[in-house]
Amino acid sequence: MESPVGEHYQVPLPGTPRRPADGGLQHVLDEYKISVRRRCEHVTEGTDEAGSGTLLNRIYTELYITEGQSEEVNTQHEVRQLEKTSKMKIVHETPIKCHDIFKALPDQQKHIRVVLTNGVAGVGKTFSVQKFTLDWAEGLENQDVSLLILFSFRELNLIKDEQYSLLMLLHVFHPTLQKVTAEQLAVCKLLFIFDGLDESRLSLDFYNSEVLSDVTQKSSVNVLLTNLIKGNLLPSALVWITSRPAAASQIPPGYVDRLTEVRGFTDAQKEEYFRRRVSDEDLSSRIISHIKTSRTLHIMCQIPVFCWITATVLDHMLTTDQRGELPKTLTDLYSHFLLVQTKRKKQKYDEGHETSPQELMEADREASSEAGEAGV
Incomplete structure (x- = not known):
C-alpha cells in the first residue's frame, strides 16, 4: 500500500514502495x-x-x-x-x-x-x-x-x-x-x-x-x-x-x-471450464466428449459465454428424463437453451403448471423447425 500524506510520512528512496504511516x-x-x-x-x-x-x-x-x-x-x-x-x-x-x-x-x-x-x-x-x-x-x-x-x-x-x-x-x-x-x-x-x-x-x-x-x-x-x-x-x-x-x-x-x-479459451481451457462448471466428473466428461463431436460447437466454445450456454443445455438434458439426440448445431442448442430458460422462469414465477419433459421436447422440435425455416 502507498503512504498517505501525514506528519509521519517520509519520502522514500527512488524505486522504493511507499508504505502507509497514517x-x-x-x-x-x-x-x-x-x-x-x-x-x-x-x-x-x-x-x-x-x-x-x-x-x-x-x-x-x-x-x-x-x-x-x-x-x-x-x-x-x-x-x-x-x-x-x-x-x-x-x-x-x-x-x-x-x-x-x-x-x-x-x-x-x-x-x-x-x-x-x-x-x-x-x-x-x-x-x-x-x-x-x-x-x-x-x-x-x-x-x-x-x-x-x-x-x-x-x-x-x-x-x-x-x-x-x-x-x-x-x-x-x-x-x-x-x-x-x-x-x-x-x-x-x-x-x-x-x-x-x-x-x-x-x-x-x-x-x-x-x-x-x-x-x-x-x-x-x-x-x-x-x-x-x-x-x-x-x-x-x-x-x-x-x-x-x-x-x-x-x-x-x-x-x-x-x-x-x-481471445477466449484454448482447447485445454475449454475442458477446464466444463470440469469447473460441472462438478460431476462423469457428466463433465460426457459434455466434453459431445462437444468434440461437433466442429461448430467446439469452435464456438472458444467464447466463454457460449460455454455457459452449452453447459446449461447439456447438463439439463443429461440429468433429466429426456430422451433424444443431443444438439449438434447452433440452432438446436439455442432453441433448447431458450426452452430451458423458459422452464426455469415458469418454476420461479409461475407456481402453477410444471412443464413436463415430453412437452419440452415437443416444444423443442417445434422451435427447431421454426428456426430452421427462418434461416437461423
Whole structure:
C-alpha cells in the first residue's frame, strides 16, 4: 500500500514502495478492500437471484490473452466471423497473464500506464476485470497498487450530463472512500479500471477538451476521463480500459501503452471450464466428449459465454428424463437453451403448471423447425 500524506510520512528512496504511516487512511483502505472483495467474489449466472451467485474462484478459468491486436479488426457480426478470426495471425502474438498486464515483458523497457483490452462479446472481458479486482482485494496480486477503482461505462452513462470532480466520483460510486482526501490520492499508487467502452455514451474528445490537473475541479465525466487517460489528472495513475473491437478506436493509439486482446479459451481451457462448471466428473466428461463431436460447437466454445450456454443445455438434458439426440448445431442448442430458460422462469414465477419433459421436447422440435425455416 502507498503512504498517505501525514506528519509521519517520509519520502522514500527512488524505486522504493511507499508504505502507509497514517493509521486512519490505512483503516479506510482495509475497509475498502473488504467491500470490494464482497462485491466481486460472487458472479450471477442466468436466472440466479441476486445474492445467490456462484463463487467466482470456483468457476473462473484462465483466459488466453495476447499482447497486440489481430491483423484484421472485426467490426461486423462477431459470432459469424468467429471461425475466421480464430485463424487470424496476431501481430506480436505474446501470451500474457491477466494479472500481469501492467508489467513490462522481459524484452521491454517501456513504462506501461494505460492498457486497452479488446475482445468480442462474451469473451470474458468483464470476468477478467472482476477476477483481477478480486485477486487484488484478497491480497494475492498487484499489491504495489494502493487503491483500485472500478467503474463501468454503463454506470457512468447515468451521470454523463452532470458535473463532478474526480474525487467526487470516487466518493459517490465508492462510499467507503468518502474520507479519502485529494492530498492522500496524490501520493497513492492508483489503478482505475473502466469496463465496457463499447457501452459508453460519453463524447470522449482527446483534442479539444479543457485541461484538468486538479482532482477537486468539477467538469463533465468525459472531460475527467480524457484528462485521466492523457495523464493530466493523476499522471502516475494506471488506467485499464476494456472494449469490443469496434469501439476501441475511441481511444487514440498514442495514449495507449499496451494493447491486449482477450481471445477466449484454448482447447485445454475449454475442458477446464466444463470440469469447473460441472462438478460431476462423469457428466463433465460426457459434455466434453459431445462437444468434440461437433466442429461448430467446439469452435464456438472458444467464447466463454457460449460455454455457459452449452453447459446449461447439456447438463439439463443429461440429468433429466429426456430422451433424444443431443444438439449438434447452433440452432438446436439455442432453441433448447431458450426452452430451458423458459422452464426455469415458469418454476420461479409461475407456481402453477410444471412443464413436463415430453412437452419440452415437443416444444423443442417445434422451435427447431421454426428456426430452421427462418434461416437461423
